[in-house]
Amino acid sequence: MNWRRAIMQCGTDRVDCRRAVLGLAIGCLACAVALRLAEAREFAAGLLLTSGRLPLERLDAECFGTTLPDGSPYAPSQHSALTIDTKRNLLLLLDQHALAFFTLDGKYVRDVLLFNDGNLPPKTFGDDHWRYRYQDCEGLAYRASRDTLLVAMEDQYHVWEVDQNGNLVAGGLSIQAEVPFAHRWGANMEGIAPVDDDVSKIWFVQEDNDPIIACVDRSGRLLRWFRSDCDDVSDVFYVREFDVLLVLSHMSASVTLYTPEGQFLESFILRYGRGHPSGRYCLHKAEGLSWRDGKLYVAGEGEACGLVEVYRLPLEQYVARRPRHATAPMTSDRSANLVMHLSISDFAQNWGKSDRTWGPAGVRSLLDRVFDTGIRVVNWRTTCSGAMNYPTRIEGADTYRYEDFGKAGPVDFGSWDSFEIAVDHAHARGMQIWAWYDQTDSHGGCGGPRVHNSFLRRHPYTTRCTEPGGQPNPIEVAEHGDPACPLRGRGTQASLAFAEVQQLRLNLIREMAQREVDGVYIVEYGAIGFEEPVVQSFRQAKGLAENMAIDPTDPAWIAHQAEILIDYLLNTIGVPPQRLHRRYEMLLSDPKAVEDVVQSTLGSGAALHFDEATNVEWTARGWETVKDLVARGQSVGPPQP
Structure with a gap:
């Protein structure tokens, strides 16, 4: 496990690629973390504590x-x-x-x-x-x-x-x-x-x-x-x-x-x-x-x-603990700051199963496609609708299985280990591969009959309530596709305000850490809402009456929500505050924005993320455009002192 580039990165979710996101104030948080839990010391050989192991x-x-x-x-x-x-x-x-x-x-x-x-x-x-x-x-x-x-x-x-x-x-x-x-x-x-x-x-x-x-x-x-x-x-x-x-x-x-x-x-x-x-x-x-x-x-x-x-x-x-494969070094080559997000489930769902989109051959084909652009860093998605894209062994977590997954038809990520194949092939080609862990159970999955994973079914009280008064997201409720689900009417995402949810997340991060990845890239969308413990602690801290309504736009309330999330990141997981960096996501649909971002972002030394390979595939001459951007990125001068 390599945590050498374990950094926390913030950015927007498919909006203006030059905006930086801070915690819950915007609602989208993406980060890469270095684990620091005391109990994790014996879990994986590669875990690093800042003060030594x-x-x-x-x-x-x-x-x-x-x-x-x-x-x-x-x-x-x-x-x-x-x-x-x-x-x-x-x-x-x-x-x-x-x-x-x-x-x-x-x-x-x-x-x-x-x-x-x-x-x-x-x-x-x-x-x-x-x-x-x-x-x-x-x-x-x-x-x-x-x-x-x-x-x-x-x-x-x-x-x-x-x-x-x-x-x-x-x-x-x-x-x-x-x-x-x-x-x-x-x-x-x-x-x-x-x-x-x-x-x-x-x-x-x-x-x-x-x-x-x-x-x-x-x-x-x-x-x-x-x-x-x-x-x-x-x-x-x-x-x-x-x-x-x-x-x-x-x-x-x-x-x-x-x-x-x-x-x-x-x-x-x-x-x-x-x-x-x-x-x-x-x-x-x-x-x-x-x-x-x-x-x-x-x-x-x-x-x-x-x-x-x-x-x-x-x-x-x-x-003697050297990894099976040498990972790609971070060099002065600007392509090391270009990152491709890659989700094999999206390719299979949109283009069906083939040697280019599914199975061991599909994994290698997709990674080779990224490699051919000159990009050497991949965020490999490990989740789909709150379940894992590989056979997980973590109690409370699910492996993704679905009988009608778009053009792919039935899929079962428990029948083969796409994650292991991806890590092995990326390292064999000299690429860095990060485990892209989407902590949002509902992201990309609202509307399906399995919108509630097994953890939420066992811990229904942990669902996030995005609306004042402890109400769930109405869109999540309206799109729930299973009228017989016992949790119908609740939200579809677990809240990090609860210790049980934090522990599940950490268990999955530790499982991914054992896969010889180069880091873990975490995505979180609005992790804290109007859950009862969040509301009660805010009222106690501010001396508010029990019946006093909370304004969702109140900066003090937003800061209170953010404190819970930041405490999880900095203290529970152990991300040092100086590891906070801006992250930029880029779509290919706006040529002017693309040109501006290449010049300003790479010139500042920040990483630039292509979100994601699926969108590159959808875009006419998308892969050729990315290859051209990588080539131009080499000419961007280094940041000035």
Whole structure:
């Protein structure tokens, strides 16, 4: 399970493609989430908690404070990066403008100032208003073949080669990284990690609220990048022996293990973080890391002096968890920000069953059609009218079966696993595939005899009431096609105001998380209405009388509804608030809007969603139009700082 791009995205439901939607105020919410439930830790191996999942054994006898021979603390003591001089068996600590050398058992050897010979590196990045302080070096790596060091200037996104005295090497390595993703004050190049001693490629991390893990070649050209699952990343180490990345988050005091493709493998809790659970107020900040012979070395700030902590970390057992298929990396290629929504049930319903629309051949054919446009990210719909498009094992959830499904005739998604086939084929073609989970039980299904799924029949009190006075949606009631249904007269969607509904949703998300998807894309339409617990809590909070009517347009009421939904997303599921991003849906029917969106949306670095493949099929020359848009998207310039 890969939650590396687990972000929450907001947008409209097939309306103006440039409007952003905020929760219930508009009524449509789409999001991709990273699970965080405590009980989910043992459910799926790939679940990531921002503060780490597994504790590591700290080797207390090998940890030490960075002190001078007289016992006084070495200063400065921030220790923003760490590397190991394998020739001399020394730990090297970077403190923005100085290098300190310690033995592996904590004895001070010496320290030097960077660029102390007066040969300062030139400014290479940003305009005249972009800050520049040469001593702000945050990344450090040892280059054994030349017995030199690589240092990264955080504000410049530049890597320089220095000698053992901290001075620039004549004719040495100089790499100015390409930075097409958003960067700003506080978002800087932090740690660096070359993939080999020739530095044919080098990894780096960008800190701040949009933490990025990226790889460039020696020319600085961006080869690939993906977003970290943790906040405020501070260092990265590439383990050549296992071809994996270790990424340190200094505020949450955790280390995450990734493949170079961005596939999450595991995360670990350090004892470095103290204080507030979020890590934002911790007394100790872990800033640098390195790994050698099954041991993880972490350095950073301490209360009295700098600290170096050592943990046991045998990577062999975690590297064995690599997925069956490598997923497609997020690269600087703009097609990575183009997403196609794909629903096999809609194709079968509208065009009947064939090798292009149904069965294993149909799944592969549809994905191949998307691949041919140049799009490499697919949101694969897993639901149909409140049931699942694959054989689900979750109690209370249904697998979709229907005897008269449009031109498809009878369909039974329990007789074959369309979801598994889609994941396998997408990954085999190097595509990312997200589980598109529509949490709205009635969406696309009002009017059918099976409008109420088994969960609603067992929990009728959880139905959403969209109208004041606790009344259901009259359209849903009028379109109910089964006069004998015991729930006739009620709404057809379960409300997230009830814990039972939240638990069902989460159980399904966790089931999908086990399918080796690259993320979960959640759609929610008006999840909270005038249900009794929502109304009662609002009246109590505002001191309203029991008989006082509630105005549906009252901003305070809308905010109260939204708070319930936001609490579900942020606290129950655990979506960090900084993962909120705008999402844009685009139809092909308006050429001018299409052109505007391609230029403005892709230029800002946001993702652009084609909603959906069915509409592309309906549109004359739809697939050719999409292919042309993808090609034009490559020429859109990167967002400006």
